[in-house]
């Protein structure tokens with residue numbers, strides 16, 4: 141059930157008059173995901189207005205309509221939903237520090253980003269036992285954790301549950317390579333022992349000057 145609260149925010153209201161998104165456009169059989177990222181002029185405590193402004197702009201671009209014709213809402217679990225225009229597109233949003241991301245696709249989509257920063261002890265309780273083993277064997281455990289975690293959050297957003305689902309019950313199987321987001325192979329998701337059918341599943345670094353971030357995007361089979 142949608143709460144029907146619409147956003148009408150301009151980029152100025154989002155605290156950055158010059159949102160100039162960095163874009164990835166990824167084709168898959170039967171559709172396309174468009175992912176826009178932007179770095180704000182400074183970190184914001186509440187990134188929701190900036191996420192909404194970016195989402196309005198991306199949806200308007202993808203649906204060929206005016207930004208004023210875009211209306212967004214949240215469902216009961218907090219997932220963003222497109223109220224207008226009336227098009228068969230799904231939306232996902234993310235933010236961290238001074239960065240916001242929005243993704244639009246033809247099927248259930250999830251996007252997540254993490255800044256890379258200083259290495260920290262990963263919270264092992266959110267990881268599947270296989271992921272913990274992969275981390276223990278990794279030469280760059282921090283980098284691997286960030287890729288696993290963004291991938292898992294992107295999946296949980298595509299499902300629409302977010303962390304209402306127990307993340308340790310989901311296993312992300314990344315290819316060993318540390319390729320960039322644009323070049324990385326698809327990862328596999330095994331949820332409670334069953335392989336998930338995805339149209340797109342990528343997680344990797346992407347440049348967003350002055351520093352790269354880790355970006356993940358998942359589009360589920362309908």
Ligand SMILES: CC(C)(COP(=O)(O)OP(=O)(O)OC[C@H]1O[C@@H](n2cnc3c(N)ncnc32)[C@H](O)[C@@H]1OP(=O)(O)O)[C@@H](O)C(=O)NCCC(=O)NCCS
Nearest residue numbers: 188191216217218219220233234235297300301302303304
């Ligand atoms: C999804 C979730 C993991 C993201 O948390 P986060 O890492 O702090 O935040 P991110 O920047 O990565 O993402 C924030 C965006 O996730 C999206 N989101 C929130 N809940 C979501 C859900 N259940 N499914 C899909 N996307 C969701 C929203 O678009 C949100 O941005 P917005 O509120 O400005 O629209 C977390 O919000 C969550 O688990 N939410 C669901 C459980 C919950 O608390 N529900 C409350 C009912 S309103």
